[in-house]
Structures are given as structure tokens and as C-alpha cells.
Amino acid sequence: MNTLNTTVTSEAEMPEENVVPVQEEKPAETVIEEGKTVGRPFSDDAKFKLRNVEVFYGQDRAIKNISLDIARNEVIAFIGPSGCGKSTFLRCLNRMNDSIDICRVKGSLHLDDQDIYDPKRDVVELRARVGMVFQKPNPFPKSIYDNVAYGPRIHGLANRKSDLDDIVENSLRKAGLWEEVKDRLDATATGMSGGQQQRLCIARAIAVSPEVVLMDEPCSALDPIATAKVEELIAELSESYTIVIVTHSMQQAARVSHRTAYFHLGHLVEVNETNKVFTSPEHELTESYITGRFG
Numbered sequence: 001m002n003t004l005n006t007t008v009t010s011e012a013e014m015p016e017e018n019v020v021p022v023q024e025e026k027p028a029e030t031v032i033e034e035g036k037t038v039g040r041p042f043s044d045d046a047k048f049k050l051r052n053v054e055v056f057y058g059q060d061r062a063i064k065n066i067s068l069d070i071a072r073n074e075v076i077a078f079i080g081p082s083g084c085g086k087s088t089f090l091r092c093l094n095r096m097n098d099s100i101d102i103c104r105v106k107g108s109l110h111l112d113d114q115d116i117y118d119p120k121r122d123v124v125e126l127r128a129r130v131g132m133v134f135q136k137p138n139p140f141p142k143s144i145y146d147n148v149a150y151g152p153r154i155h156g157l158a159n160r161k162s163d164l165d166d167i168v169e170n171s172l173r174k175a176g177l178w179e180e181v182k183d184r185l186d187a188t189a190t191g192m193s194g195g196q197q198q199r200l201c202i203a204r205a206i207a208v209s210p211e212v213v214l215m216d217e218p219c220s221a222l223d224p225i226a227t228a229k230v231e232e233l234i235a236e237l238s239e240s241y242t243i244v245i246v247t248h249s250m251q252q253a254a255r256v257s258h259r260t261a262y263f264h265l266g267h268l269v270e271v272n273e274t275n276k277v278f279t280s281p282e283h284e285l286t287e288s289y290i291t292g293r294f295g
């Protein structure tokens, strides 16, 4: 006969000292203090001064009381999980959100001490000063040459054809595209590969010599060689321009940026020197993200 002891001692019958209390984990959201960003969100030499910024899509608050300075000639990277508001916040900087009907921006946003949202402000002039490169390349259905020459023509930056030629060549060179397209400048831009189109859009953005370039995941469609060229360009541009780059690549943020800003559920949780963010983050949410525990 089988004499196996099948008696089960239920937890309730166990002596109390054997019960290990279960530690309840705090939900991550509870540790975010609204409007409070740890680290170094401010600068003595601000190009952008952004205070108490909130962005609503209808009733939904996508950006929750964010205050940040973006310094002159700095490269700042915006990182954080999908949907945390990086693109929304970036688009406030040149009023790209204006084109979304249900979107409302509140707070104080200044570029060189001028109110970005002043109703009297010329938005075309603002966007010439604050250029943008989108995640998906969006070349105009025009020739390669005309794509790059478009902005300089509108803003009257070249008096002679040879000046315009120089701007087009220089911009294409900086974007790492010149060698590939110099013999077919009249070809239509929409016939280029995705990666070439993206570099063309970068050339188009820098052709008007903006003071700031906003880049929303500019390398997500690029191969490693084109990505390296864009990163070189960022380093070169940062000598005279201010650059804000949204990226999902932490390696990219670490390679190109001076400071890194970590966003979470519409909050700006931490801003610090990039090196510090990736080696010794101050906030536990930043640490969880960079160590891959979520996002």
C-alpha cells in the first residue's frame, strides 16, 4: 500500500512566525510629483524659457505642468516611453501644434525672451528660426534642388542663382547627401529611398540657417551609415545652433546630446547632464527606463 503522506498544511494553520509578509509594490505613478523635475532643468543662458507648460487634446492633458530651459547651442535629447508627450512638447516650440484643432497650449513659452504664443507673432518667421525634421520624411513633390531651395527662396536668402546653388550644395553636403545626388538634382525627390528622403528633409530644414532644429526621431528610418552621418551633422550644427532631438535610442541620446530629459506620462521627471542620466540617474523612474525595466 502506498504510504505517501498527502497531508497538506494550509497557510491558515501554519504558526504565525513562518508567514512571510508580502511587500506591496508602490505603483510607479505615485512617485511623480507634478511640476517637480529633478536634476538641472534650468540654465543661465536659455534660448527657450518654458514655464508651467500644459497641453490639452480636447479634455485630455498630454503635458502636465512642465518647466524647462533649453540652453543656447546645446543638444538636448527627449527620451521616455511611447505616448509620454515627447512629440507634443517638441511641437510647442515652433507652434506646430497650431495645426491640430483640438490642441490647446497653456503656460509661458519664450524664445530669446519673446513670447512664442504672442497672437501677433509671425508663425512663418518663427518656423524659419525654429526648423523641424519629422520622423517620416515628407519631401515636397518637387525636384531635389527645389526642395532644398524652397525655404531660401521664400525668405529671400539668395540674390543670385549662384548663391542659391551654393546654399543647396552646402545643405546637401551637411546632410551627407551631396555625393549621392549631385548628378540628379533635377530628379523628383519622391523617387528617392526613404533614408535619402530623410536626409533631404534635413538639408531642407538647415538651408534657411535656422537658430534651432527640432528633430523628432530623425533616424528611425535610416540605416547605420546614414544615422552616423546625421549624428555627425548634429555635432557640427551644435557649434552654432540649438538642437532638440527626440529619440528612442538611448545610445543615440548618449552619443549626441549634452543634456537628456526624461518624460513619463506627460511629466518631465528628470533633466540632467546626459552622462549623469545614463550612469547615475536621480529619479527611480529614469533608472527603471534606462535599465529597460519598462518602456
Ligand SMILES: Nc1ncnc2c1ncn2[C@@H]1O[C@H](COP(=O)(O)OP(=O)(O)OP(=O)(O)O)[C@@H](O)[C@H]1O
Binding pocket: 057, 062, 080, 081, 082, 083, 084, 085, 086, 087, 088, 089, 100
Ligand atoms: N493629434 C492628437 N490628437 C489627440 N491626442 C493626441 C494627438 N497627438 C498625441 N496625442 C496624445 O497625446 C499623448 C502624447 O503623445 P505624443 O505623440 O506626444 O507621445 P510621444 O512621447 O511622442 O510618443 P512616441 O514615442 O510613440 O512618438 C498620447 O496620449 C497621445 O495619444
Ligand SMILES: [Mg+2]
Binding pocket: 086, 087, 088, 216, 246
Ligand atoms: Mg513621438
